[in-house]
Amino acid sequence: MKIKNIILSLACFGSCSAAMAGPVMLNARLDSATMLMGNVNTLHIEVVQDKGVRGNFPLFEKFGPEGIVTLLNDTVELRQPVKVDTVDVGSGRIQINYEVPVQVFDSGYYKLPAFVFAAGRDTARSKELLLTVTPVNVTADDPIAPYTDVSDPENQSIFDKLPDWLYYYWWLYLLAIILIVGGIYFWKRYRKEGTLMPKKPEKTPYQRAIDDLKRLKARKLWESGREKEYYTQLTEILRTYLDGRFGIQAMEMTSGEIMSHLADLGDHDIPRDKMRDVLDMADFVKFAMVRPLPDDNVALFKDAVDFVESTKPLDNSEINVSARIDNKVPEDGKQKDDSNVSTSAHAGGRYKGVGRRGRMARLDETPDRISAKRLKVGKKINRRESSSGNNSVKPDSNGNERKEVMK
Numbered sequence: 001m002k003i004k005n006i007i008l009s010l011a012c013f014g015s016c017s018a019a020m021a022g023p024v025m026l027n028a029r030l031d032s033a034t035m036l037m038g039n040v041n042t043l044h045i046e047v048v049q050d051k052g053v054r055g056n057f058p059l060f061e062k063f064g065p066e067g068i069v070t071l072l073n074d075t076v077e078l079r080q081p082v083k084v085d086t087v088d089v090g091s092g093r094i095q096i097n098y099e100v101p102v103q104v105f106d107s108g109y110y111k112l113p114a115f116v117f118a119a120g121r122d123t124a125r126s127k128e129l130l131l132t133v134t135p136v137n138v139t140a141d142d143p144i145a146p147y148t149d150v151s152d153p154e155n156q157s158i159f160d161k162l163p164d165w166l167y168y169y170w171w172l173y174l175l176a177i178i179l180i181v182g183g184i185y186f187w188k189r190y191r192k193e194g195t196l197m198p199k200k201p202e203k204t205p206y207q208r209a210i211d212d213l214k215r216l217k218a219r220k221l222w223e224s225g226r227e228k229e230y231y232t233q234l235t236e237i238l239r240t241y242l243d244g245r246f247g248i249q250a251m252e253m254t255s256g257e258i259m260s261h262l263a264d265l266g267d268h269d270i271p272r273d274k275m276r277d278v279l280d281m282a283d284f285v286k287f288a289m290v291r292p293l294p295d296d297n298v299a300l301f302k303d304a305v306d307f308v309e310s311t312k313p314l315d316n317s318e319i320n321v322s323a324r325i326d327n328k329v330p331e332d333g334k335q336k337d338d339s340n341v342s343t344s345a346h347a348g349g350r351y352k353g354v355g356r357r358g359r360m361a362r363l364d365e366t367p368d369r370i371s372a373k374r375l376k377v378g379k380k381i382n383r384r385e386s387s388s389g390n391n392s393v394k395p396d397s398n399g400n401e402r403k404e405v406m407k
Contacts, residue, residue, distance in 0.1 A: 055119030205244030
């Protein structure tokens with residue numbers, strides 16, 4: 001009998017305990033339904049449940065390392081720390097109070113969703129909350145003391161310290177700097193060189209002479225009866241070459257002065273006889289109206305080419321220290337400060353010669369002296385004709401008679 005009474009008593013106690021267990025109740029409210037943008041509001045959540053039952057908010061499990069849970073497309077932020085307080089309300093039930101900080105950084109009207117609390121197999125939902133966020137109306141005269149600065153980002157780099165105008169538009173400033181530097185460079189280059197295009201490398205006197213001789217040969221002047229023009233251009237090519245190669249201002253000198261300056265060079269490898277033959281024949285053609293034989297024209301052109309080829313520089317470092325005419329040049333190659341000396345620099349080296357001597361000789365060429373020179377050249381030709389006895393007159397290609405001089 002006693003055992004049956006005990007079993008009945010336990011069954012009655014269990015049924016009474018099950019009858020006393022109540023549902024989970026949830027209530028949520030805000031400290032204020034209106035808040036200023038950027039300020040902190042507080043969300044109060046009250047949960048009433050039986051003792052010994054484990055429950056939680058699934059939303060609060062989403063707190064990350066930053067301590068923030070966002071709502072409504074990241075416009076409303078629930079922040080940590082969340083304060084939790086438990087109160088015994090009797091009858092085997094307890095009340096858990098949650099205080100959650102709330103911040104909103106954009107003005108507007110918001111409806112906070114219902115908060116869900118799960119306790120065992122029981123689930124409770126709060127009502128939706130309305131929140132109005134007003135903007136901060138400030139002017140230039142309003143104090144900003146109540147507001148705090150924006151917090152620095154975590155794990156910030158050096159780029160976080162750059163101002164926005166530099167961080168987002170750095171490429172524009174870099175492009176402007178490149179344009180300014182490039183403009184200054186090209187402006188200075190234009191002022192210095194007179195052009196923005198790179199200059200072509202200057203030809204050496206040897207290259208210019210060879211090119212001019214090729215062009216002269218291609219014109220076929222003496223073949224068409226223009227011997228005077230042919231020998232004038234041929235001697236001009238050689239005179240220009242002497243000026244660039246040896247610093248002899250041959251354009252302002254007579255043939256005899258040119259040969260005198262070549263003799264003063266003291267270089268026995270220079271084929272002076274070839275230069276002399278060309279100059280002599282050119283004087284005959286220009287002053288005595290002599291028309292050489294075709295073989296003479298070919299041979300003298302070859303002499304001109306041989307002279308240029310025989311006197312071309314060996315390398316760019318060659319310095320012709322033999323070109324010292326009327327002015328002594330030290331052995332170390334340094335030129336004294338003398339206005340009578342002219343210097344010519346080119347790819348074949350640096351050469352020194354006399355500038356005024358030829359110019360003064362040119363100024364002395366009066367009409368009387370020119371006539372006397374022509375007479376002298378004519379007498380020389382007559383002597384050569386009488387001594388050789390082989391002079392003949394033959395018609396040229398145009399039917400005109402021309403006098404051939406046999407050397």
